[in-house]
Structure formats: structure tokens, C-alpha cells
Amino acid sequence: MADGESGDLGPLLKALEHVRDTAEAVDIAKRVGAIIGLPYPSCIADYSDPLLTRTRDGKTYAELFGWSVDFREDWERNRLNLISPIANVCRYSTKPFIWRSKDVVSMMPAASGAKQRQWHLTPERHIAGGITIPVHMPLGRVSSMGWVAREEVRPFEEVLARYSIELRLVALLFLESVFDQRSEVNVPAPAMTAGDTGLSEREVECLSWVALGKTDSEIATIIERSVPTVRFHLENAMKKLNVHNRTQAAALAAQAGILGPMVQ
Structure with a gap:
């Protein structure tokens, strides 16, 4: 001491x-x-x-x-x-x-x-x-x-x-x-936070399956919707998150804690 x-x-x-x-x-x-x-x-x-x-x-x-x-x-x-x-x-x-x-x-x-x-x-x-x-x-x-x-x-x-x-x-x-x-110095603000994405429940669901490695057709089977519907939800999610592909969208949503744990 x-x-x-x-x-x-x-x-x-x-x-x-x-x-x-x-x-x-x-x-x-x-x-x-x-x-x-x-x-x-x-x-x-x-x-x-x-x-x-x-x-x-x-x-x-x-x-x-x-x-x-x-x-x-x-x-x-x-x-x-x-x-x-x-x-x-x-x-x-x-x-x-x-x-x-x-x-x-x-x-x-x-x-x-x-x-x-x-x-x-x-x-x-x-x-x-x-x-x-x-x-x-x-x-x-x-x-x-x-x-x-x-x-x-x-x-x-x-x-x-x-x-x-x-x-x-x-x-x-x-x-x-x-x-x-x-x-306060040269650190950019985050692109988004969990509260301001406006993601729908279905969009979050689709992104969660993307994060787990599922293809569009596999996601369609899992959620019992058509492939075009899955792509529609993923494209909406990408627009809301301001990213260019599904992988980026899933990564950003996971980082913000929107998707929950990927590993149990």
C-alpha cells in the first residue's frame, strides 16, 4: 500500500x-x-x-x-x-x-x-x-x-x-x-446505432439467417416465404443500413447488437 x-x-x-x-x-x-x-x-x-x-x-x-x-x-x-x-x-x-x-x-x-x-x-x-x-x-x-x-x-x-x-x-x-x-479527435461517428435503423422484424430475421451462412433459397424455406420475398427484405435492410451487400448488412447489424448472439 x-x-x-x-x-x-x-x-x-x-x-x-x-x-x-x-x-x-x-x-x-x-x-x-x-x-x-x-x-x-x-x-x-x-x-x-x-x-x-x-x-x-x-x-x-x-x-x-x-x-x-x-x-x-x-x-x-x-x-x-x-x-x-x-x-x-x-x-x-x-x-x-x-x-x-x-x-x-x-x-x-x-x-x-x-x-x-x-x-x-x-x-x-x-x-x-x-x-x-x-x-x-x-x-x-x-x-x-x-x-x-x-x-x-x-x-x-x-x-x-x-x-x-x-x-x-x-x-x-x-x-x-x-x-x-x-x-473528441479524429474518430468518426458510428454509421448507425441500434435505435435508428428502422429495421422490421422480418428484415432482422432474414439478416440473422444471413449471418449464420444461409443462402436466399435456404432462408426462404426456413421462413416459409418465396426467394423474391427474402431478397426484398434484404434489399430493404441494406438501404436502411446504407450498405452495398447482404454481408455488410448482417455484419453491421450484428455489431450493433440487433441480431443477438451468433454463438451460443
């Missing part, structure tokens, strides 16, 4: 709720890490992006959090977002979880030997493990906030048991500040 810090995250949560700039948010994240005994914060705003999350002036949050250049370069150069077991948990869960570096190394995909050797959060690089909080943001973006330790001074299970709720709130508020900062 840092000097002058109590074990209460409440005041930091309040401060983060009214944060004014990136530097202030980063400082709060570091202070949270000092209190819980995992002093290295990390955040990924979008796991589909191979680049680290950046501030409005182009600096990475990883740099501001104190991660060395070799860690930062490894993530981007080796596209570790594609093979990270931590990222995979975040894609399928919303629950905070503990990971230890010795276990993560053993979880790396067996078929990616070269990639496995490039993984950076290893015991050899003096990483013990950490706690990660998945955060699912609008338009299908999978994000996370976490704190990492070079040695397990205090059992991670004990930390998570005490601070689980507060860490979830810190992660959400921090990532909201990240997206607020990004929205």
Missing part, C-alpha cells in the same frame, strides 16, 4: 467519475494499483485493434502507465491481441479474473510455436500475474482494464475478493474516459 493511501477505493472512484483529462485518469489508475498491490495498470480499448490504445496526442496508455518500450513494441509488432489468452477470456466473459504468467504461457495456442515464444507476460520477464476486468463497450468493442504485479506480494484471490466491485467500476469509468477523449 502506498504511503498516505488507505485501503478504500471510494474516493478514487468519485474522482474518476469527474475526471477532466487523461493525465488525471492515469494517475488514479496508478493509485488504485498502489492500494491493491498490483502497481502496473493496463488497458485495451478494443481487442480487434493490433495497436495499443492511444491518447489524443498519440501516446500509448501503456507508456503512461510505465510499461517499458519492449513490452509495448512486442504487443504491436507480434499482433499479440490475436493470440492472447487474456483477450480470449475478455471476449467471452464479463467477470473479473485472475491470471498468473506461468499459467498463461501454458495456455498459448499449441499450433503457434513462434507466436508462443513472442508472448511477453512471462515469469522470465519478471511478471507474476494480475487481475483483468473485461468491459464490453458499444458497437461490439471488447475492452479491458487490469493491474499487473511483478511479484505476488498479496494473494491475488484476496485482492479480488475484497475489491471486485470497485475494480469493475474503475475499469468502466476509466474506459469511458478513454472513449470520451478519443471521440
Whole structure:
């Protein structure tokens, strides 16, 4: 625990709720890490992006959090977002979880030997493990906030048991500040949102089957309509979503959460 810090995250949560700039948010994240005994914060705003999350002036949050250049370069150069077991948990869960570096190394995909050797959060690089909080943001973006330790001074299970709720709130508020900062500079507005598409129930139904790989004739059989009727609904959906083909329409509607889960 840092000097002058109590074990209460409440005041930091309040401060983060009214944060004014990136530097202030980063400082709060570091202070949270000092209190819980995992002093290295990390955040990924979008796991589909191979680049680290950046501030409005182009600096990475990883740099501001104190991660060395070799860690930062490894993530981007080796596209570790594609093979990270931590990222995979975040894609399928919303629950905070503990990971230890010795276990993560053993979880790396067996078929990616070269990639496995490039993984950076290893015991050899003096990483013990950490706690990660998945955060699912609008338009299908999978994000996370976490704190990492070079040695397990205090059992991670004990930390998570005490601070689980507060860490979830810190992660959400921090990532909201990240997206607020990004929205102010050179980030285009989304093409549409779930509430403004005007898609009919039948159009959504047809798009759902397109997303599952069905052809027009197969969809016609499933919904007991003619092929021209299916095409009519899909063409209407494409116009409303302002896209040029059925695949784009299905992808955009799925991203916006209109179609529901494609994987059960």
C-alpha cells in the first residue's frame, strides 16, 4: 500500500467519475494499483485493434502507465491481441479474473510455436500475474482494464475478493474516459446505432439467417416465404443500413447488437 493511501477505493472512484483529462485518469489508475498491490495498470480499448490504445496526442496508455518500450513494441509488432489468452477470456466473459504468467504461457495456442515464444507476460520477464476486468463497450468493442504485479506480494484471490466491485467500476469509468477523449479527435461517428435503423422484424430475421451462412433459397424455406420475398427484405435492410451487400448488412447489424448472439 502506498504511503498516505488507505485501503478504500471510494474516493478514487468519485474522482474518476469527474475526471477532466487523461493525465488525471492515469494517475488514479496508478493509485488504485498502489492500494491493491498490483502497481502496473493496463488497458485495451478494443481487442480487434493490433495497436495499443492511444491518447489524443498519440501516446500509448501503456507508456503512461510505465510499461517499458519492449513490452509495448512486442504487443504491436507480434499482433499479440490475436493470440492472447487474456483477450480470449475478455471476449467471452464479463467477470473479473485472475491470471498468473506461468499459467498463461501454458495456455498459448499449441499450433503457434513462434507466436508462443513472442508472448511477453512471462515469469522470465519478471511478471507474476494480475487481475483483468473485461468491459464490453458499444458497437461490439471488447475492452479491458487490469493491474499487473511483478511479484505476488498479496494473494491475488484476496485482492479480488475484497475489491471486485470497485475494480469493475474503475475499469468502466476509466474506459469511458478513454472513449470520451478519443471521440473528441479524429474518430468518426458510428454509421448507425441500434435505435435508428428502422429495421422490421422480418428484415432482422432474414439478416440473422444471413449471418449464420444461409443462402436466399435456404432462408426462404426456413421462413416459409418465396426467394423474391427474402431478397426484398434484404434489399430493404441494406438501404436502411446504407450498405452495398447482404454481408455488410448482417455484419453491421450484428455489431450493433440487433441480431443477438451468433454463438451460443
